[in-house]
Amino acid sequence: MQRHVTRTMAKFGIFRDTELATDCDECGGRVDLLKGGACVRCRRILCFTHLHGSFVRRLATDLGAETLCVRCRTGSVRTSSDES
Ligand SMILES: [Zn+2]
Ligand SMILES: [Zn+2]
Numbered sequence: 001m002q003r004h005v006t007r008t009m010a011k012f013g014i015f016r017d018t019e020l021a022t023d024c025d026e027c028g029g030r031v032d033l034l035k036g037g038a039c040v041r042c043r044r045i046l047c048f049t050h051l052h053g054s055f056v057r058r059l060a061t062d063l064g065a066e067t068l069c070v071r072c073r074t075g076s077v078r079t080s081s082d083e084s
Pocket of ligand 2: 039041
């Protein structure tokens with residue numbers, strides 16, 4: 001009985017861990033959702049480095065700026081509408 005309870009709690013810990021973290025679409029690294037997040041344009045989940053790129057940008061999004069990733073801001077992501 002004691003062993004069963006311990007194992008259940010361990011499983012719970014792993015579940016919570018994966019729920020709070022995901023992989024960066026750019027570098028495949030772990031994303032801390034408190035720092036990184038999703039770009040509003042390309043919808044990718046990105047880490048702090050590839051989403052904001054700098055602490056100043058992070059502050060800007062906190063103040064209401066759109067959360068655009070580094071690539072979308074620099075325009076290096078081609079959208080399908082650009083093809084025509
Ligand atoms: Zn990244
Ligand atoms: Zn983007």
